[in-house]
Structure formats: C-alpha cells, structure tokens
Amino acid sequence: MQLDLNLLAALDALLEEGSVAGAAARLHVTAPAMSRSLGRIRRTTGDQILVRTGRTMTPTPYAIAVREQVHELLHQVRQVLAPSRELDLATMERTFTLRWHDSLVALGGPALLAAVRAQAPGVRLRFVAESSLDTPELRRGEVDLEANANRPSAPDIRAESVGETRLVIAVRQGHPLTRGRAVTAERYAAAEHVTVSRRGNLGNAIDDALARLGLTRRVVATAPTEAAAMEFARDSDLLISVPEATTRSAAADRGLVVLPLPLELPSAPVYLSWHQRYDTDHAHAWLRGLARTALATAGVSS
Known part of the structure; x- marks a missing residue:
C-alpha cells in the first residue's frame, strides 16, 4: 500500500475539528476536497472515522483511540520534513563531544562552558583528548567539534578559521x-x-x-x-x-x-572543524557560535 502523508494531515484535522467543513477551513481546502479525503481515509482504515448523529458528526471508537497517536505522528513528520528554525535552549537536552587542543581547552573552555550553562542548562560538554593519530571520529559522529591548528583536508569535513596566534x-x-x-x-x-x-x-x-x-x-x-x-x-x-x-x-x-620569538614565522591558525552533517543542525550552529566567541574573548585574534 502506498501511503499519502496528506491523508495524515486530513485525518488530524478531521479529528480535531469534528466536521468536514471545520477540517477544510483549517487546512485551507474546499469542503468537497476534504470530503473526498475522508472517503479515502475510510477506505484505507476500514473505519467510518466520523459518523453523523443528528446535525453533528461523532468520532468512532477507533478514531478516538488513535487521535493522540495521529497528532503525534503528524508532529514528527513535520519535524523531519520542516525542522524548526528556533531552538528552545531552556529545555534542550544534548551532549556535545569536543576534541580540542589542550591549550585551547584551557584558554576558551571555561568561557564556553559558562555560556552553555547560562543559556542551555540541559546541555553537557565532553572535552576529550586529542589522539596522536589522525582518526575519523568527526566522520563517524563520535566527535561533534574540533579546535586546533590543523585544517582538515577531507571534503566532508568543514573548517572555519576563528583566529590565529603568534x-x-x-x-x-x-x-x-x-x-x-x-x-x-x-x-x-x-x-x-x-x-x-x-x-x-x-x-x-x-x-x-x-x-x-x-x-x-x-x-x-x-x-x-x-x-x-x-x-x-x-x-x-x-x-x-x-x-x-x-x-x-x-x-x-x-x-x-x-x-x-626572533624568527619570521606566520601566525599559528586556529580552526573549528565539524562534519558536514551538522551544517544545518541549529543546535550545533549555536554551539559553534559560542565556541567562536569564547576563543576570541580569551585572546585568539581573528
């Protein structure tokens, strides 16, 4: 069976409004169009969903039983297909793993942690030590954000220069x-x-x-x-x-x-690096912004 997600939105509206006309107005479609959707829902589920009792329509026992599930499913679909552009920092719970050069942890770590705790108390930071080898934790999703002097060469790893130091x-x-x-x-x-x-x-x-x-x-x-x-x-x-x-x-x-230092050497760069999967992750972008500010405030010049 090929599922039509539009029917999920129609079913949610019908169960919330309790009428074809109300559901049509809610979804900005015509009443005949909503009536046709109700017919398709009935054929798909094998249930009447809404039955007429006098001048009103009453949900069936099946409809009452699945009402909350339908509403939650529609919410999940919308989150997947149209993710929210706003973060609820006060309630967000997430753990970020950061692999920073030890000197950068000492330099910007305290300011970053203070900013995170002030804005999103449910967020936890895991600072882990750098490896002596080039390891693929960023690509595997085991590390969320790196900070060091190395610009990654892998095409799927993003890098942003956040400053330099001599x-x-x-x-x-x-x-x-x-x-x-x-x-x-x-x-x-x-x-x-x-x-x-x-x-x-x-x-x-x-x-x-x-x-x-x-x-x-x-x-x-x-x-x-x-x-x-x-x-x-x-x-x-x-x-x-x-x-x-x-x-x-x-x-x-x-x-x-x-x-x-009595030598002519270029300044040492400081890069933030992350996997491209997080480009549109709003929570990750928020963390990158805080990390950028923490390092700059602590003395890494841009």
Whole structure:
C-alpha cells in the first residue's frame, strides 16, 4: 500500500475539528476536497472515522483511540520534513563531544562552558583528548567539534578559521635569555629546547626557519601537551616555543617569562572543524557560535 502523508494531515484535522467543513477551513481546502479525503481515509482504515448523529458528526471508537497517536505522528513528520528554525535552549537536552587542543581547552573552555550553562542548562560538554593519530571520529559522529591548528583536508569535513596566534618563547625566571642583550636567532638556537608534539615529533617549522638562516637547535625532549612542556621549562634552562594566546596566562601561573620569538614565522591558525552533517543542525550552529566567541574573548585574534 502506498501511503499519502496528506491523508495524515486530513485525518488530524478531521479529528480535531469534528466536521468536514471545520477540517477544510483549517487546512485551507474546499469542503468537497476534504470530503473526498475522508472517503479515502475510510477506505484505507476500514473505519467510518466520523459518523453523523443528528446535525453533528461523532468520532468512532477507533478514531478516538488513535487521535493522540495521529497528532503525534503528524508532529514528527513535520519535524523531519520542516525542522524548526528556533531552538528552545531552556529545555534542550544534548551532549556535545569536543576534541580540542589542550591549550585551547584551557584558554576558551571555561568561557564556553559558562555560556552553555547560562543559556542551555540541559546541555553537557565532553572535552576529550586529542589522539596522536589522525582518526575519523568527526566522520563517524563520535566527535561533534574540533579546535586546533590543523585544517582538515577531507571534503566532508568543514573548517572555519576563528583566529590565529603568534609563537613566543617561554623560559624560567632567571634563564640566560632573560639577561643581557636582546634575544637573537643565534642565542635562541644555542639554547636547549623542548618541543610540543602529540606525535612526539622532534622537529617542526621552527627548524625550517632556522635552517634558512644557517642555524640548528638541539631538541632534548618532546612533550605531548603545552602544560607538560611548561613543567619541563619551569625548573631548568630548557625553553619552549608556544602560541602566545594559549600560554601567556598559564606561563605566568608557573612563574615563566614570555619572550618574543626572533624568527619570521606566520601566525599559528586556529580552526573549528565539524562534519558536514551538522551544517544545518541549529543546535550545533549555536554551539559553534559560542565556541567562536569564547576563543576570541580569551585572546585568539581573528
């Protein structure tokens, strides 16, 4: 049997209005057209739906039994075919999984969480750690929103640049680079370094910039997060090169000094990434807007 969803709307109107004329007016069709729909509904269900009693029409026991179910089914169909453009944030219940670079969680996470709790107290945020591998959680729907410096190349992954931050040096107070003359590329290269890499890479774009100047540096360790790298630097003469916006306050909390990086390097970008299935998801778009604002307010420049 081929179902006609128009009959569902007609049945709902007939059961709500209790008359052919009332249902016709409700759906903005003629009374004869609604009468024909009632005939089709009767043939489809095998029930009279409405029967005349004097000057009025009375729903049959079957019609009374399915009235609420019909109304709910029509509501669900309308939600699927014409989703609401408005969000009821006060009653929305949803859990979003966010995979952000650890420094971005520290930088913008508190402001994002505060905004979400203020607007939609039923929404929960799951911040999960980045993997050392390129994994497909965005495509599989296991992660809703990423934030890091990597622009995805997959065609079904959307990416939006929400800002950028320049690299700076962080060292302990009293470090040799904090004394005497200005920090030069030569003095920078001569120090011992800790790099930040979730994959454990010893080299990065800094080494390429130094090589163009005929310089090399000695990387003695890698750390998976900027927080761990700052712990290495706090009690030694090791230095780290990190994004300014994401580490200035954290460095100050650890007693580290932030110095300018003496190399010509482009600013580090910050991207929000999500799967294209969420392009028209209004709740997801709302979250992206809050994330964008939280990162900008916390210091990621656009």
